[in-house]
Amino acid sequence: MGLETLFTPRRVAVVGATEREGSVGRAVMRNMLDSFEGETVPVNPNAESVLGREAYPDVASVPGEVDLAVVVVPGRVAVDVVRGIAEAGVENVVVITAGFGETGSEGARRERELRAVAEEHDLDLVGPNSLGIISTPAGVNATFGPENALEGSISFMSQSGAFITAVLDWANDRGIGFKDVVSLGNKAVLDERDFVEAWGDDEGTDVVLGYLEGITDGASFIRTAREVTAETPIVLVKSGRTEAGASAAASHTGTIAGSEAAYEAGLEQAGVVRAENVQELFDAASILAGQPLPETDSVAVVTNAGGPGVMATDAIGDSGLSLASFADETLARFEEALPEEANIYNPVDVIGDAPVDRFAEAIEIAMDDPNVGAVCVVTCPTAVLTFDDLASAVVGRQAESGLPVATCFMGGERTESAREILGEAGIPTYFDPARAVESLDALRSYAEIREREYVEPTTFDVDRERAREILRGAADRGDTRLGVEAMGLLDAYGVPIPEGDVVSSPEEAIEVAESIEGDVVMKIVSPDVLHKSDIGGVRVGVRNDDVYDTYEDLVARAKNYQPDATILGVQVQELLDLEAGIETIAGMNRDPQFGPLVLFGLGGIFVEVLEDTTVRVAPVSEPEAAGMVDDIRAAPLLRGARGRRPVDEERVVEVIQRLSQLVTDFPAILELDVNPLVATPDGATAVDIRLTIDPDEL
Amino acid sequence: MGLETLFTPRRVAVVGATEREGSVGRAVMRNMLDSFEGETVPVNPNAESVLGREAYPDVASVPGEVDLAVVVVPGRVAVDVVRGIAEAGVENVVVITAGFGETGSEGARRERELRAVAEEHDLDLVGPNSLGIISTPAGVNATFGPENALEGSISFMSQSGAFITAVLDWANDRGIGFKDVVSLGNKAVLDERDFVEAWGDDEGTDVVLGYLEGITDGASFIRTAREVTAETPIVLVKSGRTEAGASAAASHTGTIAGSEAAYEAGLEQAGVVRAENVQELFDAASILAGQPLPETDSVAVVTNAGGPGVMATDAIGDSGLSLASFADETLARFEEALPEEANIYNPVDVIGDAPVDRFAEAIEIAMDDPNVGAVCVVTCPTAVLTFDDLASAVVGRQAESGLPVATCFMGGERTESAREILGEAGIPTYFDPARAVESLDALRSYAEIREREYVEPTTFDVDRERAREILRGAADRGDTRLGVEAMGLLDAYGVPIPEGDVVSSPEEAIEVAESIEGDVVMKIVSPDVLHKSDIGGVRVGVRNDDVYDTYEDLVARAKNYQPDATILGVQVQELLDLEAGIETIAGMNRDPQFGPLVLFGLGGIFVEVLEDTTVRVAPVSEPEAAGMVDDIRAAPLLRGARGRRPVDEERVVEVIQRLSQLVTDFPAILELDVNPLVATPDGATAVDIRLTIDPDEL
Structure with missing residues (x-):
């Protein structure tokens, strides 16, 4: 079931409507009467009529089908009222009433009750503690705010109701319109995922905009948003x-925030364009709603003033855009069209004495260049050109070319009518050249997202049963923190590990050592010895002759360190040529909103000092895992910087995916670290592992 | 001589004044007549009068003293005209005429002539190719632009005239005023340094603002700006x-840009607050002109809406500011003053039903807290409060407390009059909470600069003569690229180098090796062998017994590599325990604008892959050198991360200063690299050096 009827009701009941001055019930009723094209019915057991409309004691008594009930009753009766509404067969409810989860434990209990009622009756419920909703096509303004929205193609949700009030006032002033506006409130039932999904299916919505303080279910949000x-x-x-x-x-909303790293990764994987502040949010929305997407990231800057042209160019340098190189034919056309003192290279400077025609011709020539994906027009006031004429020329050229345009009309009052001309054509204009360029960059961001092809995470052929046995074995022993004894998990999931085994006698140790070419590494294996090196519990380069004694010595050291230590044995391992490799780490931890986050980074000092790591929400696909390697600052080291042989990056990317599959298959794995994962020109080998498990999840 | 008379003339001659419609000469004359309080005299040999004023054939004929001549004659006669002006005894000239350095070689020649005339007569000359100058107190508007400036305390210079036109239109619209405005033009004589100096001495200027595409003389700009x-x-x-x-x-101005790294370092050392774009420039200017400086970097956010309060807090997290922790007494006062649902911790949320009094009281309580250095007021529209009342309350509280305030009044039209109230009191207000916070951050930046105490670079006691001899020796040999043979330079400047010497026979080699404890390192020394390791020209850990043979082998290898190679000898050096140390690099290169730039960074892979380096304009003081160590991302490594012993940071800082002194003393050193400079817990030792010299500078 979609949410269409929430936004396109024919009959709306305002439950708790009243004439009392200054009340929320009056404000909602007033707003609905002012704009709604359908029928607004007040519900109030204590009133005959409200604002001239006949009032009913409850929703069940309202004649005809009610598509949407807006609840503004006091908190203590709200749950019962909503139950009554649901029993009357209404499917959409907006609960404006506050006093729920945002007010402490009593409110939280009330919110759980509300959710239970909604679930029982399959209600589409917005709120509670919501400012309400707006849908401009049918004139729905079920909010108690002072402003209605103008019609437009942006749909906007906000976890802050006050912010909606502010935005509407500001947007009305600028002629920015909306399709739907939703104040999410406490998100007891409907949350950001539901609206993203609904707006993704909505013909009238060109851009989805949101202010969120948290995402309720990160993984499902990613899945939905990725499609939208x-x-x-x-x-x-x-x-x-x-x-x-x-x-x-x-402290404001009681949201338990996941880590910023999880949000950053999750929103990126979902294809969301992220804005850092309000200005970026609306700048991005305006250009996405008004302009087509660029086919290349190359921008032509056309200006009548050198300095501001340089400012725009700097902003391009700061962005993901590039300055277009013009084709020879374009340069020839510029040479013909522009005076000698003009600059025909990008940024094109038509110089200060340019009348509108020359300026417009230069814009046209730039647009004709096949390398140009977008145009940034930058103009300062001059005596020979009026901003209005230039604005009209820009609108014409943009429409003809179909290329996206952002403009910078630098001035105050004298730019106002030009702004209107451009605004009507969906072309953004700012005073600051950097802002015009940044808005083109938001367009580019989304164009890149659109071009992404979604790839399902690879499912490798693994030995899941063996992995489960290893985890069960640990759980049966009561171990929740595992070390090298769990290397088999990696082996079961096809992650290369050094040759060798965990043995429980010196004789076995010799047997294993003899089966391995060359010297070996030996490590004590005990859940009670977390930092093996500190007690001399690791020996590198043990010759076969010394294996027996080393075994006994390692066990003695562990017992000496902690007499009752559980000794699981000694690991006898192939000695890897670490010199030829680069130490990386791969791991996982769980985020409360997004679930398992896979981590990759360079090991050693890089991780500890430079924190050169990156995460993705699991399961990760092949391109996502490859993107993780791209992300780290030290990536060139893996790719053969300083005359090294490049490591087998493909294999590293595969290991990341296999670990992703492991942690996705076993929710019992709470945390996991493969450190180091040694990357060499011939592969990637996991040398050590640590993990924490929750036996109850097995 | 200062520039006072440039900005406060009593009599101004407009040379080239005319009545011709659309001409620059008419526009300047018109602008002057419209606003200038003194006397404006047209000079034009072909006119009796211009715009009702008697015209004179030349400046010499003008009765009375001319304090300023504005030149708008054609380019071909401009130099002669300026000469005539100078000979008539005028000291200040603004050359609006274009057609100089910006137009090619003929123009460049003309500009050199103009500069020669100015130098001969000690003229204070602005331009050429300038839009003109404005000084509001006396109504000087010697520009041909369409707008005059409002009075104010910001003085503004710009290398782009068009940008000034744009800014004036925009600023007039917002009520932003200026003291002086200068279009720098081609900076043939007066440049940014001169205006910074003049405005630093000017009572009427509270903030100096500039748009520059280049700085003519970086080192002298730093010295002047540092004082200002x-x-x-x-x-x-x-x-x-x-x-x-x-x-x-x-391509726009013919400016040969120095490196961005040089500008970044130089402007920082000069105490300049750097803006990245036009919005930042004017946001910083507005708050610096209107608000006092904060005494701490802690900000209190007071809001009536949780969401926007979080946005402000995020912006604080992004900035150099911090969120103030309130004193217990403050919290107690908040508890008393605010309803239970309010948030008394920072960001303080007085909640949506707050009338002005409650909001104002909360602001006052926050201001009384001794930890609070600045206040950010964030408000959304509500039914119980008018923006105007809140604005007036904020203005009152700000004035009483003397603390800086920035505000975010979120709305459109309904904020307009509040904006005016706040604007008159010099309190900035924006829609976006992030922008309000960023402007407070600009204030903090400058407060920190003000608190800096300037420290002269230390002059160490060095053996300058010995260094000069080493450089002369190389120059005499015709060597311009030097290596280990120049280690003596470092020794002469007190930079620790390993024990040892460059020798020219196997016998000498043995002698040196025997004087050194333990094994030695031996390296071939030849200007023809740049990459010694590649030919096996470096031997580490040579025992005394092997020194003779190693000497011969190294020489043989060099000869084998290049039969006619100049062999300066073999270096026999103490073997350092590099394991205990961290490889860093220190060096220098010269920037066309800023001169010698000293560089410091971590060595090895860090430098090559992560470019973890920082630069300063030499000479560097002790705090500047210490700041270089702070700057690098891997600084924690030097300070004992991963259980290492911290290195002797003081000694590293001293080496940087000594190198700074060396490259400042010898302009002949064009480039220098000490790589590695090994930092250990006990000191810092330069292991190898490479430099390039210009013998002509010796």
Whole structure:
């Protein structure tokens, strides 16, 4: 079931409608009467009529089908009222009433009851603690705010109701319109995922915009958003990005924030364009709603003033865009069209004495160049050109070419009517050249997302049963923190490990050592010895002759360190040529919102000092795993910097995917670290492992 | 001589004034007549009068003293005209005429002539190719632009005239005023340094603002700006920051850009607040002109809406500011003043039903907290509070407390009059909470610059003569690229080097080796062998017994590599325990604008792959050298990360300063690399050196 009827009701009941001045019930009733094209019915057992409309004691008494009930009753009766509404057969409910989860344990209990009622009756319920919803095509303004929205193609959801009030006032001033606006409130039932899904299917929505303080279910949000963003851009401000912000958000909404790294990875994997602040959010929305997507990331800057042209160029350098190189034919045309003092290279400077015709011709020539994906027009006031004429010329050229355009009309009052001309054509204009370029960059971001082809994570042929046995064995022993004794997990999932085995006698140790070519590494295996090196529990380069004594010595050291230590044995392992390799790490931890996050980074000092790591929400696909290697700053080291032989990157990428499959298959694995994962020109080998398990999940 | 009379003339001659419609000469005359309080005299040999004023054939004929001549004559006669002006005794000239260095070699020649005339007569000359100058107190508007500036305390210089036109239109619209405005033009005589100096001494200027595409003389700019910024903030956009931008700037103005790294370091050392774009430039200027400096970097956020409060908090997390922790007494006062549902911790949420009084009281309580250095007020529209009332309350509280305030009044039209109230009190207000916070951050930046105490670079007691001899020796041999044979340079400047010497016979080699404890390192020393390791020209751990043979072998290898190679000898060096140390690099290269740039970074893979280096303009002081160590991302490694012993950081900082002194003393050193400079817990030792010299500078 979609949410169409929520936004396109024919009959809306305002439950708790009243005439009392200053009340929320009056404000909602007033707003609905002012704009709604359908029928608005007040429900109030204590009123005959409200604002001239006949009132009914409850929703069941309302004649005809009610498509949407807006609830503004006091908190203590809200759950019962919603139950009554549901029993009357209404499917859509917006609960404006506050006093739920945001107010402490009593409110949280009430919210659980509300959710139970909604689930029982399969209600599409917005809120509670919501400002309400707006849908402009039918004139639904079921909010108690002072402003209605203008019609437009942006659909906007916000976890802050106050922010919606502010945005509407601001947007109305700028002529920015909306399709639907939703104040999410406490998200007891419907959350961001539901609206993203609904708007993805909605013809009237060109851009989905959101202000979120948290995402309820990260993994399912990613799945839905990934599908939506293949057709419709989603731009989000996720607040609480910083440590300070996250703790402020937590105290404000009770949201338990997942880590910022998880949000960053998850939203990126979902194809969401992320805005850092309000300006970026609406700049991105405006250009996405108004302009076509660029086919290349190359921008032509056309200006009548050198300095501002340089500013635009700097902003291009800061962005993911590039400055277009013009084709020879384009340069020839510029040479013919422009005076000698003009600059025909990008940024094109038509110079200060350019009348509109020359400026417009230069824009046209730039647009004709096959390398040019977008155009940034930058103009300063001059005596020979009026902004209005230039604006009209830009609108014409944009429409003809079908290329996206952003503009920078630098001035105050004298730019106002030009702004309107451009705004009507969906072309953004700013004073600051950097802002015009940044908005083109948002367009590019989304164009790249659109071009992504979604690849399912590879399912490798693994020995899942063997892995389960290893985990069960540990659980049966009561071990929740495992070390090298669990290397078999990796082997079962096809992650290369050094030759060798864990043995429990010196004789076995010799047997294993003899089966391995060359000297071996021996390590004590005990859940009670977490830092093996500290007690001399690791020996590198043991010759076959010394294996017996080394075995006994390692066990003695462990017993000496902790007399009652559980000794699982000694690991006898092939000695890898670490010199030829690069130490990396791969691992996983679980995020409360997004579930398992796979991590990759360079090992050693890089990890500890430079934190050169990256994460993705599991399961990761092959391109996502490859992107992880791209992401780390030290990636060139893996690719043969300093005359090294490049490592087998494909194999590293495969190991990341196999680990992703392992942690996805076993929710019992809470945390996992493969450190080091040694990458060499011939492969990638996991040398050590640590993990924490939750036996109850097995 | 200062520039006072340039900005405060009593009599101004407009040379080339005319009544011709659309001409620059008419526009300047018109602008002057419209606003200038003194006397404006047209000079034109072909006119009796211009715009009702009696015209004179030349400046010499003008009765009375002319304080400023504005030149708008055609380019071909401009130099002669300026000469005539100078000979008439005028000291200040603004050359609006174009057709100089910006137009090619003929123009460049003309510009050199103009500079020669100015130098001969000690003229203070602005331009050529300038839009003109404005100084609001006396109503000087010697520009041909369409707008005059409002009065204010910001003085603004720009290398782009068009940008000034745009800014004035925009600023007038927002009520932003200026003291002086200068279009720098081609900077043939007066440049950014001169205006920074003049405005630093000017009572009427509170903030110096600039848009620059290049700085003519970096070192002298730093010296002047450093003094000015101790009292007056300087905020600059230096465009051409990015590679694309730099090349655009070069083609636009012919500016040969120094490296961005040099600008970044130089402007930082000069105490300049750097803006990345136009919005940042004016946001910083507005708050610096309007608000006092904070005494701490802790900000209190007071809001009536949780969500926008979180946005402000995120922006604080992104900035150099911190979220203030309130004192217990403050929390107690909040508890008393605010309803139970309010958040009394920072960000303080007075909640949506707050009337102005409650909001204002919360602001006051926050301001009383001794930890709070600045306040950010964030408000959304609500039914119980008008923005105007809140604005007035904020203005009152700000004035009483003396703390800086930035505000975010979120809305459109309904915020307009509140904006005016706040604007008149110098309190910035924006829609986006992030922008309000960023402007407070600019204030903090400058507060930190003000608190800096300038320390002269240390002059170490060095053996300058010995260094000069080493350089002369190389120059006499015709060597311009030196290696280990120049280690003596470091020794002469007190930079620790390993024990040892360069020898020219196997017998000498043995003698040196025997004087050194333990095994030695031996390296071939030849200007023809740049990559010694490649030919086996380095031997590590040579025992005394093997020194003779090793000597012969090294020489043989060099001869084998290149039969006519110049062999300067063999270096016999103490074998350092590199395991205990960390390889760093220190070096220098010369920037066309800023002169010698000292570099420091971690060595090895860090430098090559991660480019973890930092630079400063030499000479560097002790705090600047210490700041270089702070700057590198891997600094924790030097400070004992991973259980290492911290290195002797003080000694590293001293080596940087000594190298700075060396390259400052000898302009003949064009480039220098000490790689590695091994930092250990007990010191820092330069193991190898490479440098390039220019013998002509010796």
